[in-house]
Amino acid sequence: MSPEDWTIVDRTPFFSAMGEALTRSLLRDRSPRCYDRGEEVFQQGEPADAFFVVLDGWIKLYRELPTGDHVVVAIFAAGETFAEAAMFLGGRYPVSAEAVSPARLLRIDGQRLRSAILETPQIAFNMLAAASLHLKQLVEQIEQLKVQSAPERIADFLVAQTSVRRGPVTIALPYEKALIANRLGMTPESFSRALARLRDLGVAVEREAVTVQDMARLAAFVEQSRDISEIQPAFDKRTICGTALQ
Amino acid sequence: MSPEDWTIVDRTPFFSAMGEALTRSLLRDRSPRCYDRGEEVFQQGEPADAFFVVLDGWIKLYRELPTGDHVVVAIFAAGETFAEAAMFLGGRYPVSAEAVSPARLLRIDGQRLRSAILETPQIAFNMLAAASLHLKQLVEQIEQLKVQSAPERIADFLVAQTSVRRGPVTIALPYEKALIANRLGMTPESFSRALARLRDLGVAVEREAVTVQDMARLAAFVEQSRDISEIQPAFDKRTICGTALQ
DNA sequence: GAGAATCCTTGATCTGGATCAGTATCGGCT
DNA sequence: AGCCGATACTGATCCAGATCAAGGATTCTC
Numbered sequence: 001m002s003p004e005d006w007t008i009v010d011r012t013p014f015f016s017a018m019g020e021a022l023t024r025s026l027l028r029d030r031s032p033r034c035y036d037r038g039e040e041v042f043q044q045g046e047p048a049d050a051f052f053v054v055l056d057g058w059i060k061l062y063r064e065l066p067t068g069d070h071v072v073v074a075i076f077a078a079g080e081t082f083a084e085a086a087m088f089l090g091g092r093y094p095v096s097a098e099a100v101s102p103a104r105l106l107r108i109d110g111q112r113l114r115s116a117i118l119e120t121p122q123i124a125f126n127m128l129a130a131a132s133l134h135l136k137q138l139v140e141q142i143e144q145l146k147v148q149s150a151p152e153r154i155a156d157f158l159v160a161q162t163s164v165r166r167g168p169v170t171i172a173l174p175y176e177k178a179l180i181a182n183r184l185g186m187t188p189e190s191f192s193r194a195l196a197r198l199r200d201l202g203v204a205v206e207r208e209a210v211t212v213q214d215m216a217r218l219a220a221f222v223e224q225s226r227d228i229s230e231i232q233p234a235f236d237k238r239t240i241c242g243t244a245l246q
Numbered sequence: 247m248s249p250e251d252w253t254i255v256d257r258t259p260f261f262s263a264m265g266e267a268l269t270r271s272l273l274r275d276r277s278p279r280c281y282d283r284g285e286e287v288f289q290q291g292e293p294a295d296a297f298f299v300v301l302d303g304w305i306k307l308y309r310e311l312p313t314g315d316h317v318v319v320a321i322f323a324a325g326e327t328f329a330e331a332a333m334f335l336g337g338r339y340p341v342s343a344e345a346v347s348p349a350r351l352l353r354i355d356g357q358r359l360r361s362a363i364l365e366t367p368q369i370a371f372n373m374l375a376a377a378s379l380h381l382k383q384l385v386e387q388i389e390q391l392k393v394q395s396a397p398e399r400i401a402d403f404l405v406a407q408t409s410v411r412r413g414p415v416t417i418a419l420p421y422e423k424a425l426i427a428n429r430l431g432m433t434p435e436s437f438s439r440a441l442a443r444l445r446d447l448g449v450a451v452e453r454e455a456v457t458v459q460d461m462a463r464l465a466a467f468v469e470q471s472r473d474i475s476e477i478q479p480a481f482d483k484r485t486i487c488g489t490a491l492q
Numbered sequence: 493g494a495g496a497a498t499c500c501t502t503g504a505t506c507t508g509g510a511t512c513a514g515t516a517t518c519g520g521c522t
Numbered sequence: 523a524g525c526c527g528a529t530a531c532t533g534a535t536c537c538a539g540a541t542c543a544a545g546g547a548t549t550c551t552c
Contacts, residue, residue: 085378117371124370125363131377132331150509177530190509192531207518207530396539423500436539438501453500453548 001032001106005055008079009106012053016133018126026116026123032104041097041105048086048093049110054078057103058175061095075100075183077174081108100175150194153184155222158203158210166216173208247278247352251301254325255352258299262379264372272362272369278350287343287351294332294339295356300324303349304421307341321346321429323420327354346421396440399430401447401468404456412462419454 001009006024009015015023032055035041041052041059052059059076076082086093087110117124148156157180161171173180181191195205201221202213212218247255252270255261261269278301281287287298287305298305305322322328332339333356363370394402403426407417419426427437441451447467448459458464 088375088378090375114371117374118367121364121367121370124367124374125360128370128373128377129334129336131374132334187510188530189511189532193509196531422498433540434500435502435541439539442501 001027001030001055005032005106008055009053011079012081012130014081014084014127014130016130018123018130022120022123022126026113027106027108030106030108032106035099035103035105037099037101039099041099042083042093044093044096046093048083048089048091050107051081051083051087051110052097053081053106053108055104055106058100059097059103059105060100060179061097063095075179100179150184150186150190151197152222153186154191154194154198155201155218157184158212159215159219159222162215164215165219166214168211168213169215170209170211173210177208247273247276247301251278251352254301255299257325258327258376260327260330260373260376262376264369264376268366268369268372272359273352273354276352276354278352281345281349281351283345283347285345287345288329288339290339290342292339294329294335294337296353297327297329297333297356298343299327299352299354301350301352304346305343305349305351306346306425307343309341321425346425396430396432396436397443398468399432400437400440400444401464403430404449404458405461405465405468408461410461411465412460414457414459415461416455416457419456423454 006020009023009027010020018026035057044063054076056078059082061076061082082097083093087108090110158171161174162169177191178188181188184191186194195203195210198218201217203218204211204213252266255269255273256266264272281303290309300322302324305328307320307322307328320328328343329339333354336356404417407420408415423437424434427434430437432440441449441456444464447463449464450457450459
């Protein structure tokens with residue numbers, strides 16, 4: 001793995017709290033595997049003997065319905081992990097996974113992890129901390145889903161696509177707009193309209209290229225909506241339903 | 247702790263996968279503490295040196311705003327745990343917690359857990375599995391929040407309040423309707439109306455007493471809506487946004 | 493027991509986003 | 523070229539739930 005790959009793994013929910021040294025020793029001699037667009041990672045029903053870290057590209061999790069339709073359950077980007085639950089539970093994958101773009105995945109083997117934990121308990125403790133953090137982030141993300149309007153969520157997404165924070169920039173949308181809409185919790189139609197409404201903030205769309213006149217302005221828009229949700233009880237964060245933590 | 251208390255702890259996200267024997271040895275000589283209605287459990291900003299299991303009653307997590315308003319973040323019922331993330335992360339509580347009704351809480355001390363894990367690594371592994379499951383449940387719960395209509399969520403809530411599955415039953419609402427509405431992700435007004443709309447299914451409301459003519463009918467209503475969300479891609483489960491797992 | 497404060501309900505209106513339907517644009521293909 | 527299927531945009535309509543506003547009802551307080 002390249003140095004960049006290590007930093008990705010190091011920011012991952014289950015390894016973030018672990019420290020690079022420990023992570024390295026755990027994942028020594030593991031190497032990522034490449035997947036083509038459309039290639040299958042695992043299929044619904046297979047024994048869940050591993051979970052995965054996305055190093056590059058995009059992975060789609062979907063459930064196959066009796067009708068043959070695919071229902072997209074989630075989409076994962078670089079730096080995210082998936083299928084941990086199924087692996088820890090030791091059951092079978094309840095969904096199928098497939099690469100939406102060319103992708104590189106790191107496979108974390110369940111058996112291996114098991115023995116490593118028995119050998120070095122500290123790993124488990126750190127992973128537990130990381131898992132709690134992950135949960136917390138999940139809850140926050142969902143709060144925002146509930147609280148933010150469609151244009152706000154799109155702005156949020158755009159800001160997340162680049163490290164540029166001021167001045168003009170052109171962003172290439174990473175995959176089909178329908179899929180992005182899906183990920184942001186809206187229909188393709190709503191996505192199209194909401195994106196159009198961002199024109200007022202200096203956002204121009206030309207096919208898959210989105211040109212932002214001034215990132216600072218867009219970032220401010222995102223921040224402002226975040227503040228509202230923080231202050232305004234009407235739009236509050238309640239309702240995350242009895243689970244969770246913080 | 248009473249035998250019932252043990253079964254509650256045993257069903258808890260972090261202990262469910264652990265088995266009763268291990269849980270007992272871990273929590274030996276711990277005893278629950280009682281809280282009055284309105285009593286504070288911990289306050290925003292205090293060092294997070296423990297997490298809690300709700301054995302009885304209801305606990306509200308809230309954030310205090312500069313304006314002095316309380317924003318309810320979550321409500322926990324018997325059998326749920328809270329503040330794990332803050333504890334594992336070893337920081338401070340980012341929210342305050344207070345009993346909404348008389349309550350009994352089991353306090354799980356961070357230091358103690360730490361040393362127990364170092365002594366018996368298996369505990370950590372089981373907790374990790376349990377945490378993954380918890381995450382999965384959280385995601386499912388949120389999917390349903392997005393997918394179910396207001397009356398469906400209320401029916402779901404009512405079904406969860408009793409073990410009766412057929413015939414007539416009267417359920418006492420566990421706390422203020424506004425708080426329940428909150429928990430179910432809607433305004434008090436919507437709650438009131440949605441509850442009224444359940445009259446067609448033989449649900450009568452008399453103050454805090456909800457009388458269901460036939461639980462089987464209500465349960466069927468909940469199940470049916472679940473099926474629709476399973477089959478109908480239009481109402482699908484997408485959009486849980488890049489985190490999560492399954 | 494009068495008055496006040498809470499809590500709950502009900503009605504009227506508004507609105508964001510979904511749905512449905514029609515059209516445009518693009519890339520691949522023979 | 524010209525056809526075709528996939529992808530994207532746009533307009534029209536609809537609806538669940540939020541918001542605003544105004545009453546009841548119950549409990550608390552003095």
